[in-house]
Amino acid sequence: MIAATIIGGGVAGLCAARALRDRGASVTVIDRGGDIGPHACSWWAGGMLAPFCEGESAEEPVVRLGQEAATWWQDKTGLVTQNGSLVVSAARDQGDLTRFARLTRMSESLNADQIADLEPDLEGRFKAGLFFPSEAHLAPRAALQSLRAGLIESGVEFETRQADPQTEAKAGLTIDCRGYSAKDTVEGLRGVKGEMLVLRCPDVTLHRPVRLLHPRIPLYIVPRGDGVFMLGATMIEASAGQNVSARALLELLSAAYALHPAFAEAEVLEIGVDTRPAFADNLPRIRRTGNLIQANGLFRHGFLLAPALARMIAAQVFDNQTPEVMDEIHA
Amino acid sequence: MRSFYGTDLPNPLMLGTAQYPSPAILADAFKRSGAGVATVSLRRESGGARAGQDFWSLIKDLGVVVLPNTAGCHSVKEAVTTAHMAREVFGTPWIKLEVIGEEDTLQPDVFGLVEAARILSDDGFQVFPYTTEDLVVAGKLLDAGCEVLMPWGAPIGSGKGLNNVFGLRAMRAHFPDIPLVIDAGLGLPSHACQAMELGYDAVLLNTAVAKAGDPAAMAEAFARGLEAGLLARSADPMEPRDMAAPSTPVIGKAFLS
Numbered sequence: 001m002i003a004a005t006i007i008g009g010g011v012a013g014l015c016a017a018r019a020l021r022d023r024g025a026s027v028t029v030i031d032r033g034g035d036i037g038p039h040a041c042s043w044w045a046g047g048m049l050a051p052f053c054e055g056e057s058a059e060e061p062v063v064r065l066g067q068e069a070a071t072w073w074q075d076k077t078g079l080v081t082q083n084g085s086l087v088v089s090a091a092r093d094q095g096d097l098t099r100f101a102r103l104t105r106m107s108e109s110l111n112a113d114q115i116a117d118l119e120p121d122l123e124g125r126f127k128a129g130l131f132f133p134s135e136a137h138l139a140p141r142a143a144l145q146s147l148r149a150g151l152i153e154s155g156v157e158f159e160t161r162q163a164d165p166q167t168e169a170k171a172g173l174t175i176d177c178r179g180y181s182a183k184d185t186v187e188g189l190r191g192v193k194g195e196m197l198v199l200r201c202p203d204v205t206l207h208r209p210v211r212l213l214h215p216r217i218p219l220y221i222v223p224r225g226d227g228v229f230m231l232g233a234t235m236i237e238a239s240a241g242q243n244v245s246a247r248a249l250l251e252l253l254s255a256a257y258a259l260h261p262a263f264a265e266a267e268v269l270e271i272g273v274d275t276r277p278a279f280a281d282n283l284p285r286i287r288r289t290g291n292l293i294q295a296n297g298l299f300r301h302g303f304l305l306a307p308a309l310a311r312m313i314a315a316q317v318f319d320n321q322t323p324e325v326m327d328e329i330h331a
Numbered sequence: 332m333r334s335f336y337g338t339d340l341p342n343p344l345m346l347g348t349a350q351y352p353s354p355a356i357l358a359d360a361f362k363r364s365g366a367g368v369a370t371v372s373l374r375r376e377s378g379g380a381r382a383g384q385d386f387w388s389l390i391k392d393l394g395v396v397v398l399p400n401t402a403g404c405h406s407v408k409e410a411v412t413t414a415h416m417a418r419e420v421f422g423t424p425w426i427k428l429e430v431i432g433e434e435d436t437l438q439p440d441v442f443g444l445v446e447a448a449r450i451l452s453d454d455g456f457q458v459f460p461y462t463t464e465d466l467v468v469a470g471k472l473l474d475a476g477c478e479v480l481m482p483w484g485a486p487i488g489s490g491k492g493l494n495n496v497f498g499l500r501a502m503r504a505h506f507p508d509i510p511l512v513i514d515a516g517l518g519l520p521s522h523a524c525q526a527m528e529l530g531y532d533a534v535l536l537n538t539a540v541a542k543a544g545d546p547a548a549m550a551e552a553f554a555r556g557l558e559a560g561l562l563a564r565s566a567d568p569m570e571p572r573d574m575a576a577p578s579t580p581v582i583g584k585a586f587l588s
Contacts, residue, residue: 057352059352190354191385215488239385279355280354280355280389281353282352
């Protein structure tokens with residue numbers, strides 16, 4: 001029986017644990033922070049399963065591999081909402097909407113009435129939009145908790161401690177899923193700062209993630225149910241400090257206000273900041289040196305790509321198959 | 332091509348480094364266009380002492396001349412502080428000076444610009460001021476110590492090309508010895524070509540390349556547009572005229588048939 005130790009209990013580690021366990025491995029997950037929490041970058045995620053929208057700026061593998069995500073998460077957690085995604089822009093930024101449509105696939109153009117049919121609270125606010133009917137979203141924290149619970153149920157062990165991948169690898173197969181914390185040992189990894197907000201705004205109801213295009217401040221807003229919304233997210237080429245900048249707050253809130261003025265009355269529940277791990281092409285990588293596998297660089301696509309990454313890790317471990325995102329292998 | 336503070340550039344393209352889909356695509360755009368200068372913004376990445384290190388080292392790895400900028404600064408003080416930080420991070424006296432005066436059009440606050448240019452020039456910086464085509468402002472920038480001028484083509488990110496060709500032509504004629512760079516507003520390679528035809532020394536652009544569907548291909552297209560404009564300029568273009576001038580002789584043709 002194959003035994004695997006996974007270091008890092010964020011979205012990459014938990015998905016890898018699920019995929020390896022499903023194929024019969026005995027799995028231990030080690031995380032310095034114990035249970036899912038703010039120390040994991042995925043704790044702050046938007047939870048959009050929107051491969052086609054991401055195609056606006058992401059490379060082809062993100063669009064293709066991301067299409068596995070909604071089914072995978074629904075199968076493992078049952079927490080996926082499949083309502084599509086809506087993209088809108090202010091009248092003065094119509095050109096950005098045209099560009100978005102040109103650079104993506106699987107969208108339908110909407111006029112003002114069709115937008116109102118989908119999201120009655122946005123009635124009269126936007127003249128044109130795009131709808132991506134096949135896309136989905138989930139609540140990331142609930143999904144991670146459910147995934148973890150399922151893993152415990154199926155016999156996966158969880159340990160709370162600091163672990164060194166090299167040391168663990170001496171004892172057996174080890175998968176390093178530590179994200180940006182692994183920066184010092186993962187060649188070419190950089191940090192991309194993200195800032196987000198959670199608001200409660202019972203005056204607005206949205207049924208699906210909405211993206212507001214803007215030349216400087218693109219925003220997405222994901223409904224979490226019960227009048228709660230996640231607003232995200234800045235993308236800054238820097239590793240995060242502890243704090244959100246005033247500018248980020250100002251921009252995110254202005255954009256939310258532009259989407260619907262009622263957001264001005266919202267309660268701010270949370271302000272979050274963290275560092276996304278990314279390689280130069282913003283695509284994830286799997287690397288293997290003997291007993292040590294590094295899986296990293298999910299960038300802003302943690303929930304979207306972790307299932308595909310986990311599948312590839314399992315195929316490497318069980319079938320010795322070289323994953324398409326593997327760039328280094330040393331026996 | 333005139334030199335910039337004594338530095339000769341390999342070609343007239345200065346490329347911004349913001350808004351690309353990924354750093355890998357950014358690097359590709361530089362490779363395919365052969366751009367000689369990379370502008371990089373410090374303001375937004377300044378979340379602490381060494382926070383932007385990862386990205387800055389990627390920029391340094393491009394192996395081109397780095398022109399740090401003060402994008403996003405709205406006051407003289409902010410711009411001066413950012414310039415000092417840039418000099419520390421990149422070890423260059425070059426600074427593209429932006430003092431934004433209007434949030435919607437991002438047009439320069441020319442009063443703050445002249446003041447900041449004087450402070451920085453006195454402090455040993457080699458300033459590339461982002462300005463309008465206003466000749467009086469341009470003169471004051473030169474008085475403040477600038478040896479390069481960067482008038483806008485159109486508002487930043489608008490892609491509208493050279494909005495005031497008359498003004499830009501006047502600027503070129505007015506300052507025949509000063510290196511002039513069209514900064515901002517270009518959308519297409521034809522705009523860059525036109526800037527070269529007007530006798531400008533370089534163009535600086537970002538959005539037109541970064542937000543193209545294929546940024547690297549667009550960067551190359553701009554490089555070729557610049558090449559065409561430069562070549563046309565050196566080939567002594569014809570003068571436009573009001574009447575047709577037949578390119579083949581008409582005498583002897585049966586033009587009454």
